[in-house]
Amino acid sequence: MFFRNLTLFRFPTALDFSQLDDLLPEAALKPVGPLELSSRGFISPFGRGEEALSHRINDAIWLSVGGEDKILPGAVVNDLLQKKLLEIEEKEGRKPGGKTRKRLKDDLLHELLPRAFVKPSRTDALIDLEHGFIAVDASSRKTGENVVSEVRRALGSFPALPLNAEVAPRSVLTGWIAGEPLPEGLSLGEECELKDAMEGGAVVKCQNQELQSDEIAKHLEAGKQVTKLALVLDDHVSFVLGEDLIVRKLKFLDGAVDQLENTEHDDLRAELDARFALMAGELKRLFLVLEHALKLSKAE
Amino acid sequence: MPSVLHRLIARTPRSVERDTVVLELEDGRSLDVQRVRDPRAKRLKLSVDERGARLTLPWRASLVSGDRFLQQHRAWLADQLARHAPDDGIAALVPGATSQLPLRGEDLPLHWHEGRFTRITRQEDGIHVDLPTRATPATLRRTLRAFYEAEARADIGRWLPGYLTGLSRAPRQIRLKVMSSQWGSLAPDGTLTLDLALVLGRPSAFEYVLVHEVCHLLQANHSPAFWREVEARFPTWRDERAYFHAEGRRLKSRLHRLLSGD
Numbered sequence: 001m002f003f004r005n006l007t008l009f010r011f012p013t014a015l016d017f018s019q020l021d022d023l024l025p026e027a028a029l030k031p032v033g034p035l036e037l038s039s040r041g042f043i044s045p046f047g048r049g050e051e052a053l054s055h056r057i058n059d060a061i062w063l064s065v066g067g068e069d070k071i072l073p074g075a076v077v078n079d080l081l082q083k084k085l086l087e088i089e090e091k092e093g094r095k096p097g098g099k100t101r102k103r104l105k106d107d108l109l110h111e112l113l114p115r116a117f118v119k120p121s122r123t124d125a126l127i128d129l130e131h132g133f134i135a136v137d138a139s140s141r142k143t144g145e146n147v148v149s150e151v152r153r154a155l156g157s158f159p160a161l162p163l164n165a166e167v168a169p170r171s172v173l174t175g176w177i178a179g180e181p182l183p184e185g186l187s188l189g190e191e192c193e194l195k196d197a198m199e200g201g202a203v204v205k206c207q208n209q210e211l212q213s214d215e216i217a218k219h220l221e222a223g224k225q226v227t228k229l230a231l232v233l234d235d236h237v238s239f240v241l242g243e244d245l246i247v248r249k250l251k252f253l254d255g256a257v258d259q260l261e262n263t264e265h266d267d268l269r270a271e272l273d274a275r276f277a278l279m280a281g282e283l284k285r286l287f288l289v290l291e292h293a294l295k296l297s298k299a300e
Numbered sequence: 301m302p303s304v305l306h307r308l309i310a311r312t313p314r315s316v317e318r319d320t321v322v323l324e325l326e327d328g329r330s331l332d333v334q335r336v337r338d339p340r341a342k343r344l345k346l347s348v349d350e351r352g353a354r355l356t357l358p359w360r361a362s363l364v365s366g367d368r369f370l371q372q373h374r375a376w377l378a379d380q381l382a383r384h385a386p387d388d389g390i391a392a393l394v395p396g397a398t399s400q401l402p403l404r405g406e407d408l409p410l411h412w413h414e415g416r417f418t419r420i421t422r423q424e425d426g427i428h429v430d431l432p433t434r435a436t437p438a439t440l441r442r443t444l445r446a447f448y449e450a451e452a453r454a455d456i457g458r459w460l461p462g463y464l465t466g467l468s469r470a471p472r473q474i475r476l477k478v479m480s481s482q483w484g485s486l487a488p489d490g491t492l493t494l495d496l497a498l499v500l501g502r503p504s505a506f507e508y509v510l511v512h513e514v515c516h517l518l519q520a521n522h523s524p525a526f527w528r529e530v531e532a533r534f535p536t537w538r539d540e541r542a543y544f545h546a547e548g549r550r551l552k553s554r555l556h557r558l559l560s561g562d
Contacts, residue, residue: 012461145472152469159470161461166454168446171419178417197418197442220417221432223439297457299464 001275003124003137006239006247007144008287009160010299013132017061020155024053024063027154032068034114039068040150045124045276046269057273059129060280065150067121072112080112081105123147128284131291132299134160135283139248159299162245166295169243173226177211182231183293185285188212189230189238194219233289237282245294247286256282315339321355323370325378333370333377337361344369348380349480349549351556393558395440401427402554403451405502420447441559445496448555449476452499452506459507463514463533471517478555483544484509486516497555501547508540 029041043066044050055062084104088096124137125147136144152158176182177192188211194204204219232238235255240248260274317337322330333353345356357366391398400407408426415430418439431440456474464470472490479495486492492513498506511534519526530537
């Protein structure tokens with residue numbers, strides 16, 4: 001259940017979430033209809049069979065947006081359409097026109113959609129009420145925005161803003177591997193991406209590489225700038241921070257997970273509860289470090 | 301450019317075609333005019349901005365009619381070019397030589413230093429540039445662009461939350477880019493785009509553009525209802541619009557020269 005990526009948004013801390021639990025059932029996931037392509041809505045963070053559509057520990061709320069998407073490959077539709085068109089051509093001795101083609105395609109979709117496979121999906125999000133941020137477990141901004149839209153649909157209003165850094169993230173990341181002091185608790189990992197400033201310029205991707213080394217220094221002297229950087233926070237979490245402010249490859253390290261092993265949980269729900277509490281605490285700390293280092297704007 | 305027959309029988313293409321023609325002005329000077337064949341263009345159009353002269357042709361207009369149009373408007377073109385001549389005060393960014401940079405309506409002192417990596421920071425005594433000896437002009441320009449973007453984001457971060465009250469949704473994404481004629485736009489998906497040149501001008505003008513675009517979240521038009529929303533949030537918007545009429549082109553030119561290196 002630990003998040004693996006973070007797409008972050010900020011919202012005013014004054015927002016009222018007291019009605020959330022009452023409003024979520026209205027926006028719960030409905031099974032995708034026979035003639036629908038997809039469906040989105042909230043599901044229980046503990047699994048689809050559970051009832052609670054949110055889980056709250058102190059000021060952290062855990063939400064899950066579920067999805068059901070019909071799988072209908074375009075190639076399959078086109079192939080069947082082509083066969084039907086050929087049949088008509090042979091029968092009537094003329095090529096069917098555009099209108100007929102469109103009607104046939106619509107008929108085919110109506111015929112195939114109820115028989116199509118349904119692909120389930122799930123995206124988790126954590127809302128921190130104290131600091132006014134929502135962290136979506138996704139590396140794609142679009143997925144993150146979809147989750148924010150679902151929260152907005154449930155609440156009626158949710159003015160969440162994407163992160164806004166008041167310093168150039170490239171400059172900050174480049175400074176860190178060039179020897180500038182890192183924020184307290186942060187240390188460099190062994191992965192980075194360096195880009196030449198020119199449009200379509202050189203890109204250097206390093207893995208398992210000592211970042212404060214002569215090789216990297218030469219790239220920096222040549223004008224390359226850091227666009228992705230692996231970092232470790234207090235030996236508790238490791239991640240790769242991009243200039244797009246999306247946290248990728250998030251991993252909870254032994255320093256954090258060891259705390260879980262010291263506690264005993266007799267059921268799955270208690271185990272998930274403990275993990276969520278741990279993750280909420282670590283994400284809060286990570287957010288505060290990033291907020292300070294990148295001067296992230298507040299939403300109020 | 302394709303032949304006349306081809307243009308008449310071919311389907312209208314989606315792409316814009318560009319080339320350059322040389323026009324001799326009445327005073328004997330030669331001028332490069334960018335000729336653009338745009339499928340969306342409805343009529344012949346001659347325009348001049350800080351990048352030079354441009355002749356826009358609809359898809360089915362002939363090259364001869366374009367040339368004739370150019371010849372007919374040579375005097376007007378010379379007059380406009382004199383008005384849009386590059387201002388001597390607008391200089392490109394030259395490492396070690398440029399001594400001032402525009403920011404928020406002021407020209408701030410620029411201090412150059414040799415550094416391990418390219419970095420531009422704003423401090424109390426002005427703007428400081430750290431530049432390695434091997435850094436390329438492209439790196440410097442990219443860093444300057446990132447610097448301006450960060451400064452613009454700092455302003456947006458300060459102003460925007462105050463205008464979110466009463467909105468059911470916030471902008472989906474805020475992009476800063478170099479825009480040729482507009483100052484801002486709001487896409488139907490909620491993406492708010494602002495011209496990077498705004499951070500060079502006075503802050504109140506920048507704030508007005510932000511408010512203007514945010515109001516489009518409520519009214520996706522320029523109806524009286526839209527202007528009422530703007531008026532309620534930013535009563536002095538007329539002053540800022542006048543500022544753009546007076547200074548707008550110069551702001552865009554300055555940014556263009558600083559970032560293009562021309």
